[in-house]
Amino acid sequence: MPEAEFRSYYGRPVLKAPVWEWKIAAYLFCGGLAAGASVVAAGADLTGRPALRRSSRLGSLGGLLASLYFLVSDLGRPARFHHMLRVLKPTSPMSVGTWILSAFGAGAGAAAVAEVVPRRWRGTWPARLLGRLARPLGVSAAATAPGVASYTAVLLSHTAVPGWNEVRDELPFVFVGSAAASGGGFGMLCAPVAEAGPARVFAAVGAAGEIVAARVMEHRLGLVGEVYREGHVGRLRKASEALTAAGLAGTLLVAHRSRAGAAASGIALLAGSALQRFGVFEAGVASTKDPKYVVVPQRERVDARTAPS
């Protein structure tokens, strides 16, 4: 693509680069993992796969806690985290997400805690109650999990950042694919091969979806596609795709035969998913640092509007 002709103010960016650090990318990944794992956990629970259930429930809560940690620690005033619950703003994906996460967290948390009640307390009535509620709460988490898996895409796209805003149609699919791949991959990594069949399917579908959606997304992008393809971000995303593809292949070819192969495939999928999030995150950041990604498309729009028809 030839260097775009455009004017700017001393080459200064028009937009502010996001103030978010790598922690936000990690938050995206962990949230996706938590969502994917909670679906696997609920499925395992309902279909009698205790090991898969147990690890996925714990993975789901772990992902959620890590996600919250990354989110809160990236705040300018972490102590004011709870201010997020002052309002419920449909126009703010972060607000919507906060409420979704709250609903999800209650279920996923309770289900996970039920797995780790110490033996000597199991007879007590709260533990018995928890044991009885674990399934419905786990299912409720799985029911909100699609929201958790997808809202982060809207969160990124609902900005002025060209690299995120212009992928708004595809990014939800990339992110849910990534969430499914990581959730399934986590199950493959932690559960015996025998129990992990659905996790493999879920991971495979997710990974395939992620790869396809990402390809479509990149293909459709105009000028700002540069930031997805070039430099550091381009390398990240190539690595992500390679890992996801390898994980997919492993899932389809070896994971049902070998525990080690399943684990390796799971790790590849998790890593691919994580790199996908970092790649998308960094692409957006990069798109704010060069004013051309703002000016050129907008200028073209204006010129098209004002051109004599």
Place this chain on the structure above:
Amino acid sequence: MNSDCIVIMGSNMAEAHPVGFQWVMEAKGRGARVIHIDPRFTRTSAVADTYVPIRAGSDIAFLGGVIRYVLDNDLDFREYVAAYTNASFLVSEDFADTEDLDGLFSGYDPRTGAYERDSWYYEGTEPPRDDDGSRAKTFSEPFQAGASGAGVAGAHLAERDPTLQHPRCVFQVLKRHFARYTPEMVERVCGTPQEQFLDVCRAWTTNSNRDRTTALVYSVGWTQHSVGAQYIRAGAILQLLLGNIGRPGGGVFALRGHASIQGSTDIPTLFNLLPGYLAMPNVAHTDLDAWMADQRTGGHKGYGYDVDAYMVSLLKEYFGDAATPENDFGFDWLPRIDGDHGTYRTVMDMIDGKVSGYFVLGQNPAVGSAHGRLQRLGMANLDWLVVRDLNEIETATFWRDSPEIETGEIVPERCRTEVFLMPAASHVEKEGTFTQTQRMLQWRTKAVEPSGDRRSELWFAYHLGRLVRERLAGSTRERDQPMLNLAWDYATEGGHDGTGEWVEPSADDVLRRINGYDLTTGDLLPDYLGLKADGSTSCGCWIYSGVYAEGVNQAARRKSHTEQGPYDAEWGWTWPMNRRVLYNRASADPEGRPWSERKKLVWWDADEGAWTGYDIPDFPRNTPPGHRPPEDATGPEALSGDDPFIMQPDGKAWLFAPHGLLDGPLPTHYEPHESPVRNPLYGQQGNPTRKVYGRPDNPSNPAPPEAGSEVFPYVLTAARLTEHHTAGGMSRQLPYLSELQPALFVEVSPELARERGLTHLGDAHVVTSRSAVQARVVVTDRMAPLRIDGRVVHQVWLPYHFGHTGLVSGDVVNDLFGVVEDSNVFIQESKVATCDVRPGPRPRGPALRALLDEVRAAAGITVETGTRIATAPGVAHTEEGS
């Protein structure tokens, strides 16, 4: 705001006076044309209709060109010129012009570097007794002429030719004098392309007539030159020819740079003046009569004649009851001047060990005065120094962090100067008046008490006086009598230390005494018209008399402009007598009718038998237009009804100045003291009367025809930025201003950058024979080379705000300039010099001195360089022992 065209020259008004500039923008919004003539394209140029480039130091050539254009094309406002100026007066047969003498006027003495001015007088008038240009030059006499006007004996006897045709009438003299200032010549001298120059001429003249007026605005871009006074003369001549003085939307506006710099000239802390522009007595003044006679050198007309009443009233204020007719009102107690006691002379005297103590009050000469190194070396050779300021400024810390510490020229352990740094009260922590640039006094009320050791200057002066008087108490020595008889009984207020001896004196009481009292009744005077020479009135500054009229602090009036007339007479108080437009009698024709309805300001109301109008008439209220005074009348009574210039001895504005200026009766283009080119107009290179200080510590860069000028090939000029204030003491210490202009930079054109290998934002150093200053390079299209006399000349510019303390620091740009002065007013030429620009940082420490030795050697600079002020005879004017 009433102007149809505004010419800004020698001023960067939008940057240096942004709030005043709102009126220019308002006029522009109403269709006025704004023209900015400047060496650089500035923020003023950015919003002007026309920007005209010019070489720094060539403004007289430009203005002379416009004058020629006006005269050649008969575009002057002839009725105005004939009636209100001295155009019709005949000049002495003995007068010889620069046309005849290759750049000199008649009467030049190369030995003294001064003029005998006898031949400059009007035909039929006598030059004053013992007029001595060289003596006058020693104490800046023209500066003293502010109040009484320059004297011309028997000006009313001067021969006149109302047709303006006589070859020796001022009009014709003017025509001849400027004949060679053609557009071609303007282009050669100024570098201004002819088409742009002619465009200015057309705009200026088409907007100057009965119906239209043009305003001319200048600042220190005109004053800080070795021909500075004549720059302003040239502007004034042009405005007079075009009838733009005393009329709404006309005028010559001096934009001054400090809150009360006008006040400190009116009530001078200046060596050759007493309050109200009364001349400081000199050695020739053996008594009050001798002084008086000198002030009235023949001039008998106008308000300047009443100088006796002003002086006696001042002495009555100074010495109270001790001032009596018997002791000449204490006149003998005043010290006498006999030469140059200006600030630069004094600093050199410090270096020479002649001065023990120095007070620096709200000023920062280590950064703000020309030749900073000289300033700092002077201070390092004192017994004691008192600095009073808001903040810790470079002048107070020279012994610790001046550049001379680095070079080893000042060693703290060997510098004996005792330094007292005293915190001053800020403008909100004391009350008093500032006089702004249009002569308006505005009173400030005190908002809060100053804390800690912060005190007003009023407190300081009052208590210093009290303590010194205590120490001299009981002395019978003659020299101590003025102190012991000093009226120092000002009212005091509780103020800071509340009770006891360290009370705060009352600024209100001081202002009342400045206004003056009728001592027989004890009443405050209504204005200066009531001042008496018999000791029955006291008045600290006659031009300020009326500021406390009717017992009301007129300067404290703050009636909203939305609630009063167009001239806002009830906001503050403007001297003299609250007039806003000086010489506004000229806004009416000789018969007293407004020149036009559109430009109406003051007119004669025959029914009332008085002058009336929107402004307070600047004329005797009941003198009708047709009035012709009797032969023996004096003072204001001697004014004719068509003499609008009431401070002039002949009532007329002077196109030609028969007296009062030391460097010629007409402005003449001389090259700056340091110039890269030979004067294209005359054999005489620079101002032949400029004041040079030929000393080893004050070297000059050579200027043609001297050899070696090519070592300093570029024109150097310096000025302000909006974001900082003068020497930075009030701005470089403030984060909000410092961040806006955080570093010293030098502006160069892309062409010069290429020639010298300078890169944008890189370092460079600017070199003169005095110093080298390091600055970041700013390459900008706003600077452009000029073609001067067939050669490409580059100009470089730096802001002069930086020094070594504060949040942002940088080299002192004033270190680059030497000390050479206009002979009329002793203002130094710091708006133009020559320099070299080299890439990279400057050498530091002793290596800096080595570099300077090197460039001086390369240019062949000696103590005599630049001191041959008359080009042809070439007598060097150096100091003894040099």
Place this chain on the structure above:
Amino acid sequence: MGVRTWLGSIGASTPLGSWPVYRQLTGADRLGRGAAAQSPRHVGLRPRTASADRVAGSVCPFCAVGCAQKVYVRDEEVVQIEGDPDSPISRGRLCPKGSASLQLVTGPQRLDKVRYRAPYATEWTELDLHEAMEMIADRVVAARERGWQERDAQGRRLNRTVGLAALGGATLDNEENYLLKKLFTAMGAIQIENQARI
């Protein structure tokens, strides 16, 4: 009775009423972008000038245009300085320097105590203000004597001292310049100068 009305009735008397989500549900700001989200601190916000104890009329201390300022004082502290719209000169406007007057007057760069540098010293020391004044008076008297000139070579009266000089005045008040000139003149000091010559 609709749900929102019912909700509104229970919120009015409980802490629930201050919860923005509750206000969203019951008020006009359904999306929580305005009235519902406003914190109590931001209701009826007033400028600090409104609570000033007094306002002093002043004039900008920088250049010579003479822009009028209003100085707002609360608890004997200057809390704001801004242009006075009544001024026919400035109409309430100020340049960046004038706008920085508050910082000029109240900033930490302001000197508060007398600083003294003894001969040959390398550092400042503190000095009592009144002691400093006494020391300066002593030095003035001595310098005046040292530089005293009674008559010139031709026997003409000089009656002056060249032992002490002063520079400054363009930033001072007329009243201050008046006293300084008067004092120095009475002492016979003549090298009294200011920025007007520069």
Place this chain on the structure above:
Amino acid sequence: MNRLYGPLDDVAGDAGHVEHPPRVGFFTDTSVCIGCKACEVACKEWNAVPEDGLDLLGMSFDNTGMLGADSWRHVAFVEQPRRTAHQDPAFAGLPTGPSGIPETAGAVEPRLEAAPRGGSELGTNPLPPGGPEPQELGMPGFSRPGDLTGPESRTDFRWLMASDVCKHCTHAGCLDVCPTGALFRTEFGTVVVQQDLCNGCGYCVSGCPYGVIDRRQHDGRANKCTLCYDRLGDGLEPACAKACPTDSIQFGELDELRERADRRLAQLHDLGVSEARLYGRDPDDGVGGDGAFFLLLDEPEVYGLPPDPHVPTRDAPSMWKRAGQAAAAFLLAGAAAFLAGGRR
């Protein structure tokens, strides 16, 4: 009610304010700006905004860089080799060479690239000191006429100045995405961060299509122009507009300002200044019109403004729709996986 996009007559009413005052804003007429920066200082003095760095940026007289948490007003300076219709050519007839503007831009760019956020923060990191060593150049050559690349290589010149500020959009990206309600629409129709609520999530920084709001370092909260919300409460005009010496910044009721701006635009067009245009004036634009709008003398991007910004909320419905589809697919995939795997 509750519009997400497009023209909106009663912006404060839409935000739930009943019986509110008229909407106010700024009209900044850059054609009379003299670049004095009084607005920047007056703003900082009133709002106690911290100093934002002491770097020389080399961007003409702009040492602020852009708007940010510590600069709520920013004066842009643009030097251009062209002229405005009513102005005469500045350097016609002078022995000039080519413009130095590309050269200066070339010196500024590496500094921006070296900055952590690409220069979208205030100022830039100064490059390490360096540059050429001092050297003896000997005598400079005296160029004769024609020695340079040719006389009159550059003749036209103009210097544009413009004071930028938060736009107080009708549909404000920052406000819409704020998850705490710290950012809110006031009764005056302006957009303000409530510092007692902001938890510094940083979402608003990316939500703003103009690059205005930013998080303040060492404080952690978002900051931007409040249009002097507290002053409005007492009927005072904002500090910047009050200080502005040439009335380039005009404050008032938005409807009145729009009329005034239209008149000024017509006046300039009559003078032949065809390049004059209003920016942010149009209620039909991507943010529903700005509460603070401008008269510019060149394309917006020349001043660092986006040419055609839109509020991200415009696409919120479609984004959530896509998210819903993706979520459904996700759930479907999970259900399918277990249905296919059967019970064990």
